[in-house]
Amino acid sequence: MSSAPKNNGTYQLITPPNALKARVGAGIGIDKELAKRANSAVENMQGDFLQRVSTAVGQIAAQLTLAEQPGNDGDDYAAEITRISHDLQTQGAAFDYPLVSDICASLSGYVKNLGPAERVADKVVGAHIDALRSVIGDSIDGDGGQVGQDLIKSLSELVAISTQ
Amino acid sequence: MGYALDKLRVLLVDQNTHIRQLLRTILQTVGAGTIDMSSDGVAGFEAYCLHEYDVVFTDSEMEPISGLDFVELIRTSPKSPNPYVPIIMLTGYSDEERVRLARDHGVTEFLAKPFTADIVLKRLEAVIENPRSFVRTNSYFGPDRRRTSSPDFTGQDRRKTTLEEVTLSKQDISKQQRAAMSREERTSDALAAD
Numbered sequence: 001m002s003s004a005p006k007n008n009g010t011y012q013l014i015t016p017p018n019a020l021k022a023r024v025g026a027g028i029g030i031d032k033e034l035a036k037r038a039n040s041a042v043e044n045m046q047g048d049f050l051q052r053v054s055t056a057v058g059q060i061a062a063q064l065t066l067a068e069q070p071g072n073d074g075d076d077y078a079a080e081i082t083r084i085s086h087d088l089q090t091q092g093a094a095f096d097y098p099l100v101s102d103i104c105a106s107l108s109g110y111v112k113n114l115g116p117a118e119r120v121a122d123k124v125v126g127a128h129i130d131a132l133r134s135v136i137g138d139s140i141d142g143d144g145g146q147v148g149q150d151l152i153k154s155l156s157e158l159v160a161i162s163t164q
Numbered sequence: 165m166g167y168a169l170d171k172l173r174v175l176l177v178d179q180n181t182h183i184r185q186l187l188r189t190i191l192q193t194v195g196a197g198t199i200d201m202s203s204d205g206v207a208g209f210e211a212y213c214l215h216e217y218d219v220v221f222t223d224s225e226m227e228p229i230s231g232l233d234f235v236e237l238i239r240t241s242p243k244s245p246n247p248y249v250p251i252i253m254l255t256g257y258s259d260e261e262r263v264r265l266a267r268d269h270g271v272t273e274f275l276a277k278p279f280t281a282d283i284v285l286k287r288l289e290a291v292i293e294n295p296r297s298f299v300r301t302n303s304y305f306g307p308d309r310r311r312t313s314s315p316d317f318t319g320q321d322r323r324k325t326t327l328e329e330v331t332l333s334k335q336d337i338s339k340q341q342r343a344a345m346s347r348e349e350r351t352s353d354a355l356a357a358d
Contacts, residue, residue: 013308014298014330016248020218021292024167030194030285031166038193038281045186052182090256091182093278101278 042094049095050136056084057132060107064125074119081120082111085128099144102152103131110159124162127155167292169195173215176201177208177234178223178254183277187221190281191288205234213243219291221275224255224266231255232269239270239306247305248298248332250291254279270306272296 060081067077085104092101107128111120131151134140144151174196178184184201191199200215202208205226212220220238224231231253239247253271255262263274273287296307 012300012330014248014300014332016295016298016332018295020250020295023171023218024169024292027165027167029166029289030169034166034194035282035285038190038285041189041193042186042281045189086256087180090180090277091186094183094186094280098278 043096046095046097046141049091049097049100050139052091053088053097053100053132054136056088057129057136059084060125061129064120064122064129067120068122078111078114078120081125082108085111096141097135098142099140099148099151100132100135102143102148103128103135103155106152106155106159110163113163121162124158127158131155170197172196172218173198174200175208175212175215175217175220177203177205177221177226177231179203179226180223183223183254187284190284193281194285205229205231205237208234209237209241209243212238213245216245217249219288220249220251222251222253224253224262232266235266235269235271250295252287252291267309268304268306272307 063077063080063084066072067074067081085108089101089104089108092098092104107125110124110128114120134151135144140148143149169191174191176184176187176191176199178187178201181203184203188199188201200211200217202211205222206229208220208222222231222234226234229237235251235253238244238249238251250272251270252273252275253266254275254277255266256277266274273290275284275287298306299308
C-alpha cells in the first residue's frame, strides 16, 4: 500500500519501509565473532591514546600559563582548556582509560562552572594536569582501582573548596 | 548467521579525527561496505545529498553548524534525498534537556561518549531491528518520540489532533530521492547560468 503524505493540519503517523533491514539480509544481529574483532581492533588503537593525552596535557599547561599573564582575557584560555579536556573525556573510556575521562570531566566541569568574574585557578588546573601525568607515567588503564578513586575524590574536593 | 553489512553505506560526521577513526574501525571490522566521513555538518550534508546513505552517525557539538542543525537539514531540507534515514547522535552530554532537544530535532538513537565497540554495535542493531515510525505535525517532523504507544490511553495528555496513518513504500522513498536530486540539478543549472 502506498500513499503520498499530506500535511493538512492533522497529526500524521508515517511508516517508511525498513530499507535498512532489507539491505542487511535475513541474518540475525551482528556476527558475534566480528563484534569480538571490533573490540580487539579498538584495543589495538589504545597504544596511541596515552601519547595523545601527553600532548593534550602540554596544551592545557600552555593555556594555563597564558591565562595567568596580565592583560590576557582568561575566558578565551578557559574555553580552550574546556575544549581540550572535553575532547579527551570523550575518548577515554573508548580506549579503556575511563580514569582519563573522569579526570577530564572534573576539569571541564570546574572550568565551565566558573563565575563570570572568576579566572581559572592554577592550583586546581595544575592538580588535574598532575593527575593526568600520573596516568601517563604509570600507564594506569581501567578505572585505576583504589588509586583512581582516591585521585578523583581529592580532585572533586579541591574543586569544591575552590568554587565555594 | 549475522547481518550482511557489505552493502551498507554509512556517513560519519564528527569534528574529532580520533572518534571518526575509532567509529570507522569498528564499522569496517564488522564488514560495513562503504563508510564516508565528514568533519562538519555542512560538508556532511553535501555528502548526504550526493549518495544514498543507510545510517548516519553525527556528533552533537560541531561548528559551523551544530549536530542538531545537521539533523534538521536531513529531516526537513527540500534538498534532503531521504528524510527518514536513521540518525545516531554521538554526544558527550547526556543530560535530560539536551536529550529532549535532540529528540525534538529528529534524532533516532543516542550514543553517549565515551563509548565502546559493543555499544556502537548495539545502537546499529537497534536501528536495524526497531525502526521508528515518523510523525508529522505542524511543528515537528521526525521519528515518533514515544517509545511505546498506548492507543487506549484517555488521560489529559492524550493527543488531541486527528491521526492520519500513512504507509510509505520503497517506491515512495525512491520518488522522493529522485525529486530531491532533480531539484538539486535545477539549482546547480540555475547557479551555472548566473
